Amino acid sequence: MPATLVSARGLGKRYLIGPDAFRMQTLRDRITEVLRGRVRRSDPREFWALRDVSFDLAAGEVLGVIGRNGAGKSTLLKIISEITEPTEGEAHLFGRVASLLEVGVGFHPELSGRENVFLNGAILGMSRQEIRRKFDEIVAFAEVEQFIDTPVKRYSSGMYVRLAFAVAAHLEPDMLIVDEVLAVGDAAFQRKCLGKMENVASHQRAVMVVSHNMATIAQLCQRAIWLDRGRIVHSGPVREVVAAYLAQGAAGADTWSPPSQRDAPIALHAVSIVREGSSDIAGDEAFEVVFDYSVTGPVAPGRLALVISASDGAAIFASASTDHLPALRETWRSGRRRARCRIPGHLLAPGNYFVTISEPTEDGGDIIHDGVLSFTISEQNSLAARDGRRGAVAPLLAWSDEEAP
């Protein structure tokens, strides 16, 4: 029986919103409040970001937390990370917790890569000796050896993220808490990070991870919690919870914008799935994935690309804006632009799908945003539904029949 590392019972977090909430308070409000004897104080509205959440996390386990934006996932992680205090309930922690709610917290742009490794490591709870011992390993993992004495403000966004993640990946806590940080970085690096996290779990430590990417969750976790409006809707084996979550259609994200708008000469503003109807896509219906972006300065050649994956994470196909060219990269045209990728009807079998986006960077690289969009192909007018045939795709292919010579 593996040891329990976290035991949470009835956790709740209440925020006060409205005119009297702390957030907007100034000294003047406070003084008038005191002078008026608080008689006129209106009741601030209560908002429970989290309510009645109980779960256990055992050593060696990876627990996924899923749910829509605003469902309370981050609040839960913040409570377990001791950043904020629960309003009710309690959680018992048995061991050292390291949380990674944002990549590169505490990085100082003016400091060199080397200095930031030490600073960030200390902030995340490593001792100086521990950092010194792992320093070379961290730098090698981040692949920034040449630039380690350059201020990080001169780093490309990819290098910055790699270095920040590398520091966190070398923590050796009993519990690692990770919030959506795998949404950044290129694909190869993401795989490296996932491997590192699996490694943590295999050493009798535990991981708790929030992600919008069901493929990552399904691959990484054994168990999952689905939160909706602050409450646990479903918890249990990961496949079961993910399937329930997807079936409910809660994942229907058809527009996505990069979390941080980078101030770069090439910027992706939004990616959306555009279709005629508002509900699920019929089996014979075509739809488009539309990229809104702008090019405002000199940028190395590159491309836009997407990957469609099934709900179990298996890739169905990929497509890139340069597929019609002999080269893999093309020169960008400047201005505010809109690129469309048309996905024909009679292609995908009924089911839930995720779209992974690759965002081009000014130096010709790509940032991969895993599974940020999702859509559902219904059985309506699908060939697969007609006779219950199997297969990841349900294409309408050309048949001919003629008299044999």
Add this chain to the structure above:
Amino acid sequence: MHKVLRPRQGLARLNLGELWSYRELLFFFAWRDILVRYKQTVIGILWAFIRPLVAMVVFTLIFGRLAKLPSNAVPYPVFAFAGLLPWQLFSSAFMEASSSVVGNSQLVSKVYFPRLIIPISATFSALADFLVSAVMLIGLLLWYRVPVSANVLWLIPLTALCMLLAVGGGIWFSALFVRYRDIRHLIPFVMQLGIYLTPVGFSSAIIPERWRLLYSLNPMVGVIEGFRWALFGGQNTIDPRALALSVVIALVMLAVGTVYFRNTERVFADII
């Protein structure tokens, strides 16, 4: 290791043990602030010389030459500098500490560590500047051939007292700042007035005797008079009551500040 997270009731415990276990982070933050302080400035560390030097020249002209205030038989520039040194230590340490928690809001809302580390570490960069300016003071003492006695060793506890005042006040105001953004406007204003309400450019000897004790309620009065006594002696006397008052005020501010901070910090992440 077993930790229980639950709604806190009553007054917070101080938990010095935890603070101690994070002492390395304290020095990392201080190191960061010192490292960053003069990065991408043209003249760098020279700023630590220029600020007190320019203030000294202005004070010498206005208080020494124009207003002809007495300087207790010490050359006026050295006299003013001996007041500016602790004042600038206090005001910059206090200001850095007060704005530190809000200035590190990203850290506060994303990582756990004892929050008290933030305002305490913020005072260290002011101490580093102070040490640089202290070198200048030695230069001035030699230039004006001002003799010093063994009393000069008293500067060490006096500097500690000055830091204690800044840390105590800084802890308190950094927590107030999270809740009331008025502090942003209040502190520079108070510091601007403070330099004239504190015997930086003059001696507290010009204050009528019967008001002297009341005047010493400004805790920096004891510190600055102490600095001048330790450096010059002679007419620069020190009122032990004023010094005692400074110590008491420093301890009270530290206690009140820490209690207030510890009780407010649990909502920092929610309201910052």
